Amino acid sequence: GAGVSQSPxxxxxxRGQDVALRCDPISGHVxxxxxxxxxxxxxxxxxxxxxxxxxxxxxxxSDRFFAERPEGSVSTLKIQRTQQEDSAVYLCASSLVNxxxxxxxxxxxxxxxxxxx
Amino acid sequence: xxxxxxxxxxxxxxxxxxxxxxxxxxxxxxxxxxxxxxYPGEGLQLLLKATxxxxxxxxxxxxxxxxxxxxxxxxxxxxxxxxxxxxYFCALSLNTxxxxxxxTGTSLTVIP
Numbered sequence: 077g078a079g080v081s082q083s084p085x086x087x088x089x090x091r092g093q094d095v096a097l098r099c100d101p102i103s104g105h106v107x108x109x110x111x112x113x114x115x116x117x118x119x120x121x122x123x124x125x126x127x128x129x130x131x132x133x134x135x136x137x138s139d140r141f142f143a144e145r146p147e148g149s150v151s152t153l154k155i156q157r158t159q160q161e162d163s164a165v166y167l168c169a170s171s172l173v174n175x176x177x178x179x180x181x182x183x184x185x186x187x188x189x190x191x192x193x
Numbered sequence: 194x195x196x197x198x199x200x201x202x203x204x205x206x207x208x209x210x211x212x213x214x215x216x217x218x219x220x221x222x223x224x225x226x227x228x229x230x231x232y233p234g235e236g237l238q239l240l241l242k243a244t245x246x247x248x249x250x251x252x253x254x255x256x257x258x259x260x261x262x263x264x265x266x267x268x269x270x271x272x273x274x275x276x277x278x279x280x281y282f283c284a285l286s287l288n289t290x291x292x293x294x295x296x297t298g299t300s301l302t303v304i305p
């Protein structure tokens with residue numbers, strides 16, 4: 077079946093521009109996560125949705141970062157007034173919710189590589 | 194806090210060599226542990242997982258055993274192939290709906 081898709085795959089923005097990154101999770105996956113992956117590093121958590129509710133946004137690095145999932149499926153990560161330090165790969169992942177509480181594997185999209193010039 | 198420490202790379206091996214990539218973790222509870230693999234130009238894919246102590250995850254000839262006493266989840270493969278060349282990430286998660294904590298990744302290159 078279809079996996080997690082992200083668009084665009086590559087984005088070049090001039091410093092100060094706003095960008096919007098889209099994620100289409102696997103159909104039926106309640107949980108959706110955004111991660112930021114700097115070059116040569118592991119992904120770092122940004123924010124988490126369960127359906128349309130944003131339950132954890134503790135990883136968002138500043139108030140320039142904003143995420144939404146209004147209908148509980150597609151999600152958008154928006155970065156306002158981009159800075160050079162925002163250059164990274166932004167990964168989206170989705171998963172089911174385990175009714176007994178244990179962690180389920182997350183399925184990752186291919187990522188959006190953002191370059192801020 | 195919760196974290197994963199992973200063996201630094203890069204690692205270069207000859208085909209059919211034995212592979213070990215070390216991973217240790219720190220967690221406030223009882224996490225589930227995962228290995229993800231990222232092939233060149235592709236996204237992260239789940240390689241294997243273990244959800245409780247002494248569980249062994251296995252897939253494609255790779256194995257890792259959840260060792261609570263040493264807080265480790267080392268990845269092993271008895272005979273690597275060129276097609277195993279990729280970056281490997283160890284990760285943990287405490288509960289459903291919780292973020293994954295990833296290691297920094299270990300780059301493996303297998304030469305013929």
